Amino acid sequence: MIFSSKAEYGVRLMIELGRQQPEHPTSLKAIADAEGLPLAYLEQVVARLRRAGLVMSARGAHGGYWLSRPAEEITMDEVVQALEGAIAPMECFVHDHTERVLCSHMPDAGRGCATKLLWTRVQGGIIRSLQNTTLAELVEFSGRSEIQPLPAEAIGAGAPAS
């Protein structure tokens, strides 16, 4: 599996916040109830989003969270990155000091590392897909579609915007 539940929960949370008007704080409890997610766990998830500066919060009664920017200006690669950490297809992409055998992508002499070329392309494909999707788009998508199962043309992103 590529992404953990943190990404799933966090993205849903962001969409939920995107539905509200900005500056109006929404409590985690409300979101947890709406989405059927464990509140205590959501706290950890939203903490990452806050530390990344994607949401802001107010403490105390009637406190809550809201988007720190309009949804149109938030790309999903920021969100996923905040939730999952660096988007890396392979261990060695994030830990250079790879003590284990797993990866030998070191810049040694001899032949170039062909697998690194492959993983770099994959990474590019993922990041491009995420960058080409804004939070606003997901909010809008979740809003309509009462009848439509999944409008096929909407799935076509990920390719360069061209």
Added chain:
Amino acid sequence: MIFSSKAEYGVRLMIELGRQQPEHPTSLKAIADAEGLPLAYLEQVVARLRRAGLVMSARGAHGGYWLSRPAEEITMDEVVQALEGAIAPMECFVHDHTERVLCSHMPDAGRGCATKLLWTRVQGGIIRSLQNTTLAELVEFSGRSEIQPLPAEAIGAGAPAS
């Protein structure tokens, strides 16, 4: 992390086989030594490639493995799929019968599942990157590059072949 070490090891193994002339069996031991990988573990890895029909094998003395097709006709999405199983960005993409809360992508009434749209795009980005890379390309890349660190133009794939 997106891919496990099975993918890394398996791809390296395939590249190594791609260097040899076809039908000439190469022993796992030779590959394990060349790449510095644990032999016993490689057995499990290569078993997946064999079951997927990507490599063939001969038992007994002087036995070994070879590519069942020319490297030009093997795309990396076949290889990675054989090694890692289905390429799914999120749990629910592979286990429909999701008993846990994690995913509620079920075709219920009400609003469409916006996260599924996002994950579908990501999945597309990954698969396209893998499909656009052939094993032959990696073999060739690992062959040259005595001096070149990483020719920048070579990383540009992942976009539709257009």
Added chain:
DNA sequence: TTCTAAACCGACCGCCCTGGTAGGATTTAG
């Protein structure tokens, strides 16, 4: 015929990460 190199197979195992819980401390509106 026996030895040896190899593919094959299945069980096992420690580690770490993931998903989640628990319990509290702090802030603020009413």
Added chain:
DNA sequence: CTAAATCCTACCAGGGCGGTCGGTTTAGAA
């Protein structure tokens, strides 16, 4: 003051991952 909320840290069970081990079968060579 109290209730509602954010915030913080520690803890825990389960499962997957990376890897090992021992053994069986096959086939070439001496």
